[in-house]
Amino acid sequence: MYHDPLSPYIPGRVVVKLNLQMNFTNEEIALLRASFMQLIPASEELSVSFYRRMFDEHPEVRTHFKPDMQSQQDKLIDTLAVLLDTLNRPANAENLLLSLGKRHIAYGATPELYAWVEVSLKQVMAEYADAETFLAVEPLWARLLSYVGTTMMEGTKYCRKFRLREFG
DSSP: OEEOTTOTTSTTOEEOOOOOOOOOOHHHHHHHHHHHHHHGGGHHHHHHHHHHHHHHHOGGGGGGSOSOOHHHHHHHHHHHHHHHHHTTSHHHHHHHHHHHHHHHTTTTOOHHHHHHHHHHHHHHHHHHSOHHHHHHHHHHHHHHHHHHHHHHHHHHHHHHHHHHHHHO
16 A cells, blocks of 8 residues: 555545556657657647547536536646656556546546547547557557556545445
């Protein structure tokens, strides 16, 4: 067990270390980062497209978001940037994703929605990327987004278990 540095609003919060496997080589990390950098000029359009698609296909989650989506759209891109920055430090990436998973309980996140996000985010990224370049890194993005969803769900499960034990 270790202290969760990403939950400063809960002093002394302890979480279980999961050791989920995120095995990316330095070359794969460089390819993911380079493909993300190609998306930066279109990041605003990409995030608008992603959330528009989410709300069209899952209108039930719209109520969990503020009417002005600019901040949320920025968070999506910023979170991807931070995640890519931590890929060579798996414990940091895991901490980030567990913390995000805990917060997403309040947003109505479900395993089905995580699966949808994995597929849809990759599709939206492909729409804004150079087709040939993205085709080469698509399997890496699929692995990364699968890891993101799995780890965030583990954070959700742990938080629910913790709440039940503490308050149930």
